[in-house]
Amino acid sequence: MRVSFNELKSISKGAARGAGFDWGIAEEVSFAAVWLAKNGFNAADIILNYLENKSIYPPQSSKDDNWKNLKGDLDPIITGIALLDLNISTTIILKNIYSPILIVPFVSQLEQNMSLEGNSFSFYVGRNLLVTQSINLPDRLDILYLSKAPKIKETKYFSISKRCIVNDNAWRKLEELTFRTYAPATEESRILGAGAGLSDND
Amino acid sequence: MLHFEEKITRPLRDPSEVMKLSRMGSFHQSRLSFMRILMRQIRDENWTFVRQEFDLDHNGVGYAVYSAKGPENTYSLVAFSHDLPDEKRSDRVIADAWDATFTLYDGYPSEDDIERLRKNVPLQEVGRISENELCLSRANKSVRLWDHVVSSLSEGRQPDIDQIDSVGYLMRTTAVYGSGKFGAVDRDFVSDRKEFAAPFQYELLSVFMIRWFVLDLINHTAEVKNPDNFVMLDPKISCRLGIGNSTGLGMAPFLLNHPILLNNWILARETALARVRSIDNVLLEEYNLFIKLFEKSENVIKLWHSDHPLQKRKIENLSDDFKSLRNFLNKFDPSISYPWDRLFNWSNENLSLEGQELIVSLMLEPNGKIVDELAHTMSDNSNSYVKIDGLKTVGDIRAQIDQFYGWINNIDWKAKESNARAWYVSQEKLEPRLGERFSESIENYEQPLSPARDAFRLSKDLDDFGSDELIANFLMVKPEHRHSVRRLQIIAQYPYSEIHDNTIGSNLLPIDMLRCKLSFFGAIHFDPRSDRWVRICMFKGAPYPHQMSKSDSDYWSYLDGF
Numbered sequence: 108m109r110v111s112f113n114e115l116k117s118i119s120k121g122a123a124r125g126a127g128f129d130w131g132i133a134e135e136v137s138f139a140a141v142w143l144a145k146n147g148f149n150a151a152d153i154i155l156n157y158l159e160n161k162s163i164y165p166p167q168s169s170k171d172d173n174w175k176n177l178k179g180d181l182d183p184i185i186t187g188i189a190l191l192d193l194n195i196s197t198t199i200i201l202k203n204i205y206s207p208i209l210i211v212p213f214v215s216q217l218e219q220n221m222s223l224e225g226n227s228f229s230f231y232v233g234r235n236l237l238v239t240q241s242i243n244l245p246d247r248l249d250i251l252y253l254s255k256a257p258k259i260k261e262t263k264y265f266s267i268s269k270r271c272i273v274n275d276n277a278w279r280k281l282e283e284l285t286f287r288t289y290a291p292a293t294e295e296s297r298i299l300g301a302g303a304g305l306s307d308n309d
Numbered sequence: 310m311l312h313f314e315e316k317i318t319r320p321l322r323d324p325s326e327v328m329k330l331s332r333m334g335s336f337h338q339s340r341l342s343f344m345r346i347l348m349r350q351i352r353d354e355n356w357t358f359v360r361q362e363f364d365l366d367h368n369g370v371g372y373a374v375y376s377a378k379g380p381e382n383t384y385s386l387v388a389f390s391h392d393l394p395d396e397k398r399s400d401r402v403i404a405d406a407w408d409a410t411f412t413l414y415d416g417y418p419s420e421d422d423i424e425r426l427r428k429n430v431p432l433q434e435v436g437r438i439s440e441n442e443l444c445l446s447r448a449n450k451s452v453r454l455w456d457h458v459v460s461s462l463s464e465g466r467q468p469d470i471d472q473i474d475s476v477g478y479l480m481r482t483t484a485v486y487g488s489g490k491f492g493a494v495d496r497d498f499v500s501d502r503k504e505f506a507a508p509f510q511y512e513l514l515s516v517f518m519i520r521w522f523v524l525d526l527i528n529h530t531a532e533v534k535n536p537d538n539f540v541m542l543d544p545k546i547s548c549r550l551g552i553g554n555s556t557g558l559g560m561a562p563f564l565l566n567h568p569i570l571l572n573n574w575i576l577a578r579e580t581a582l583a584r585v586r587s588i589d590n591v592l593l594e595e596y597n598l599f600i601k602l603f604e605k606s607e608n609v610i611k612l613w614h615s616d617h618p619l620q621k622r623k624i625e626n627l628s629d630d631f632k633s634l635r636n637f638l639n640k641f642d643p644s645i646s647y648p649w650d651r652l653f654n655w656s657n658e659n660l661s662l663e664g665q666e667l668i669v670s671l672m673l674e675p676n677g678k679i680v681d682e683l684a685h686t687m688s689d690n691s692n693s694y695v696k697i698d699g700l701k702t703v704g705d706i707r708a709q710i711d712q713f714y715g716w717i718n719n720i721d722w723k724a725k726e727s728n729a730r731a732w733y734v735s736q737e738k739l740e741p742r743l744g745e746r747f748s749e750s751i752e753n754y755e756q757p758l759s760p761a762r763d764a765f766r767l768s769k770d771l772d773d774f775g776s777d778e779l780i781a782n783f784l785m786v787k788p789e790h791r792h793s794v795r796r797l798q799i800i801a802q803y804p805y806s807e808i809h810d811n812t813i814g815s816n817l818l819p820i821d822m823l824r825c826k827l828s829f830f831g832a833i834h835f836d837p838r839s840d841r842w843v844r845i846c847m848f849k850g851a852p853y854p855h856q857m858s859k860s861d862s863d864y865w866s867y868l869d870g871f
Contacts, residue, residue, distance in 0.1 A: 109439070109440075109492070110492065111440070111489030111490075111492060111493060111494065111495045112489060112495045112497070113488055113489030113490070113495050113496075114489055114490075114492070128788075129788045129789045129791060129792070130757040130789075130791070130792040131784075131788060131789075131790070131791020131792035131793070131794070131795060132788055132791060134791075134792060134795070135791075138694045142694075165785060169781075169782070169785070185785075188784075189699075189781065189785060191696055191697075191699070192696075192697055192698075192699025192700075192780075192781035192784065193699055193700065193779070193781050194698075194699070194700060216694060216696050269440040269494060269495070269498050270440055286736065288734065288754060289733075289734045289735060289736040289739065289754065290733045290734065290735055290736060290742075290744075290750070290751045290753075290754035291736050292735050292736055292737035293749070307399050307400040307401050307555065307838070308395070308398045308399055308400070308449075308452060309451070309452050309453050
C-alpha cells in the first residue's frame with residue numbers, strides 16, 4: 108500500500124508506544140522509520156520486526172569503546188540513540204547487534220560523517236545521507252565497527268519518492284500495535300470526552 | 310527585506326505573560342492570520358479562479374470542480390454534493406456522512422482522477438487520497454439558515470438580513486485534513502512553493518473555494534425548486550456569509566505537539582507588536598485607519614453571538630472595554646511620541662484580556678509595511694529531527710528546568726485537581742479526548758500532553774543523580790523522561806513554544822487552546838459549545854474568488870463592506 112511519510116511517522120510512533128516503549132523512545136522509532144523510508148528501505152517491515160523482538164538489550168556500558176550486552180544482541184534503537192546522545196566521533200565496536208540498519212538513521216545525525224564496517228561491507232553515513240552504492244545489511248551482525256570517516260563529498264544517492272510503499276501485512280500489524288494505545292469507548296466517554304454540549308445540528 | 314530589529318526600543322512581551330491559556334484564549338485575528346496572508350497573496354498576484362464543472366441534479370447531488378491559478382501552480386477544488394437525511398447530519402467527528410465532501414487537487418484533475426476521488430472523498434477518513442491531493446474536508450448545511458435562504462430565493466426575494474447575520478454562514482466545515490492525512494501529499498513536498506510559505510495556506514485556500522461552491526449550491530437549489538421565479542443571492546448579502554466551522558478536541562493537542570510552530574506564530578505576532586510599539590511618530594492617516602477599524606470592530610462584536618456563559622461574559626466585558634476605549638481615544642493625541650506604546654500600556658491597565666488582545670491586533674493593522682514580512686517566519690519547514698544534546702549534565706538540565714519551567718512549582722502536584730484530567734485517544738474514532746483521570750479507566754492510555762507535570766517528574770528524578778552526570782546516561786536509566794528532556798531543549802531555544810499552564814488540571818478549558826489556534830487561522834465569532842468544542846466563522850466579509858480584484862480591501866475581516 109502507498110502511504111504518506113506522515114502516516115508512517117504517526118503509525119511508527121503509535122506502534123512503538125503500543126509495544127511498550129516510552130514516548131521519547133517512540134519518537135526516535137518514528138524518526139528512524141521515516142529516515143529509512145526516505146532512503147528507500149522497507150521501513151514498515153524493519154520497524155515491525157524490531158518491535159516484535161523482545162530479546163534485545165541496551166549496551167551495558169557506553170563508557171568504553173566496546174559496546175555489548177552479555178544477555179544477548181544489542182537493541183539497535185537504544186544503541187543508536189546512545190551514539191547520538193553522546194555525539195560519538197571516535198571508534199566504537201558494537202558486538203552482536205540486531206537489525207543494524209536501525210542504527211544508521213541516528214549515525215546520520217552525528218555532527219561528523221561516520222564509516223560503518225563489517226566483515227563483508229563498508230559504507231559511509233553523512234548528515235541525512237547514505238553514501239553507498241547499495242546496502243543490504245543482515246538481520247544481525249556479530250561485529251560492527253563505527254569510526255570517523257574521512258572528509259567525503261556527500262552525494263544524494265536515492266531520489267526521494269513522494270510516497271512510501273509499505274507491505275500491507277506489516278502495516279496492519281503496526282496498526283494493531285497502535286490500537287493498543289487507544290482507550291476503549293464507554294458511553295460516558297462518548298458524551299463527555301469530546302464535550303458534546305449544545306446541539307451540533309442546527 | 311526591511312531591517313527593523315535595530316529600531317525596536319520596546320521589549321517583546323515575556324512568555325510568562327503571553328503563554329497563559331487565559332490570554333491565548335483571548336487572541337483575535339490580525340493581519341498575520343493565515344487567511345489574511347492568503348487573501349493578500351491571491352489579490353497581489355492576481356490569481357484567476359474558474360468554475361470548471363458544475364454537474365448537480367435536481368436534488369443537488371453531483372460534483373463540481375473549481376480551479377485557482379496562481380503564477381506558478383494551479384489547484385482545483387473537487388466538490389461532491391450529497392443528499393443527506395437530516396438525522397445523519399452531525400458536526401461531530403463520529404459522523405460518517407455529510408452534505409458535501411471536498412478535496413484540493415494539485416493541478417487540473419483528469420476524468421480518471423474524478424472517478425478515483427468520487428470513490429474515496431465522500432468516505433472521508435475511510436477513503437484514501439493520494440500525493441496529488443493536498444487536503445480532504447467536508448461540510449454540513451446550517452439547518453437554521455439553509456431552508457430560509459432557499460425558500461426566500463426560490464420565491465423571488467432576498468433572505469432576511471437579521472437571520473443571515475444571526476448565523477453567519479450557510480455551511481460549516483467539520484474537518485479540513487492536510488499534512489499527509491489519509492494519503493494526502495506530505496507538506497514537505499509542497500512547502501517550498503511560494504504560495505505555501507505561510508502555514509495552512511492550502512487548507513485555507515480549500516475553505517475559501519468551498520465558500521464559493523456553497524454560494525453556487527444555494528443558488529442552484531433555489532433555481533431547481535422554482536425555475537421561473539427564483540432570484541440569485543444578492544452579492545451584498547453573500548459577502549456577509551462566511552464558512553462556519555466546528556472544531557473539537559482533535560485540534561487542541563496540536564499546539565502541544567508542534568512547539569516550534571507555536572513559537573513561530575507567537576514570536577511573529579509579538580515581534581510585530583514590539584515593532585509597532587517602537588514607532589516614535591505616527592502618521593495621521595495611519596492613526597485614522599486604526600480608528601476606522603476600531604469602529605468596525607464594534608460592529609464585528611455586535612454580530613458575535615454565543616450562548617456559552619463564559620464567552621457571553623467575555624463579550625460583555627469586551628463591550629465595556631469599547632466604552633472605556635472610546636473615552637480614552639476621544640482625549641488621545643496621536644501626535645505624542647510613541648503613541649502606540651502609550652495606547653498599549655493604557656490598555657494593559659484598563660481592559661480585559663479580550664480587549665487587550667483586540668488592541669494588539671488593531672495596532673498592527675495600519676503598519677503592514679513593518680508587519681507583513683513576518684508572515685514568512687511563521688512556518689516550521691525545518692522538519693528536522695530535534696536531537697537531544699546528551700552531553701549536557703544533570704546540573705545543566707536542572708538549571709534549565711528552573712529557568713524555563715519555574716512556574717510549575719506554583720502548582721501543587723500532590724493535589725487531585727492538578728492531575729484531574731488525562732488526554733487519551735478513543736478506540737472508536739481515533740481522536741484525542743479529555744477524560745477524568747480518577748473516575749474513568751483511561752490513565753494507561755494517557756497521551757504525553759502534560760508537559761508541566763512531566764517536567765516536574767523529571768526534576769524529581771534528577772535529584773537522585775549527581776550534577777556532573779551526563780544527561781545521556783541519565784536517559785539510559787530513565788528513558789521515561791526522554792520526551793521531556795527533548796522538549797526542554799526545544800523550549801530553551803524557542804521562547805514561545807510552551808503553554809505556561811497545567812494542561813491536565815481540573816480548571817483547564819480546552820477551548821482556550823482552540824481559540825489561540827483558530828485566531829491565527831483568521832477565524833472570528835468564536836462560539837464555544839461546551840468547554841471543549843467551538844464554532845467559528847471563516848472568510849466572513851471576504852470577496853468571493855471569482856469577484857476578486859486588485860483593489861480589494863485588506864480589511865475584509867472587519868466586515869469592511871457591511
